[in-house]
Amino acid sequence: MPRDVTGRRVTDHPYTARVLEQHSFAHRNCLRVEVQLGPGNDGFGSVIWIDSEELLIRRLDARCRRGSLVIKSITTYNPVMDTSIPEQELEFAPPA
Numbered sequence: 883m884p885r886d887v888t889g890r891r892v893t894d895h896p897y898t899a900r901v902l903e904q905h906s907f908a909h910r911n912c913l914r915v916e917v918q919l920g921p922g923n924d925g926f927g928s929v930i931w932i933d934s935e936e937l938l939i940r941r942l943d944a945r946c947r948r949g950s951l952v953i954k955s956i957t958t959y960n961p962v963m964d965t966s967i968p969e970q971e972l973e974f975a976p977p978a
Contacts, residue, residue, distance in 0.1 A: 907931050907940050908960070936963060 902914040912931040919926045931941035938961040945954045 902929065904934065905931070908958070910940060911935065912940055933961075936961075938963065 897917055897919045899915055899917045902916055905912055905914060911934045913934050915930045915932065917928050917930065926944075926946045928942055928944040930939060931943075932938070933940050939959055940961070941959065942957045943954070944957070945952060947953070
């Protein structure tokens with residue numbers, strides 16, 4: 883397995899961000915921030931849905947273009963703050 887990881891960081895490219903109108907998602911009022919990478923980045927962009935009260939990410943709508951193909955994805959989150967985590971969930975059990 884190679885030890886080198888390659889790729890591009892979003893901070894290596896020019897981008898713009900703007901706040902869109904607020905919307906409700908999962909019964910929560912959310913701020914929406916649209917992020918667009920600059921030219922030459924395959925039309926990559928996303929809208930980040932941020933819970934306006936708890937400031938947690940609730941949803942991420944992403945898209946990119948590969949030639950004439952447009953790829954869209956929606957990822958939803960159900961974050962929780964200030965909750966206890968059972969110790970057994972933090973135990974590492976390596977595969978046999």
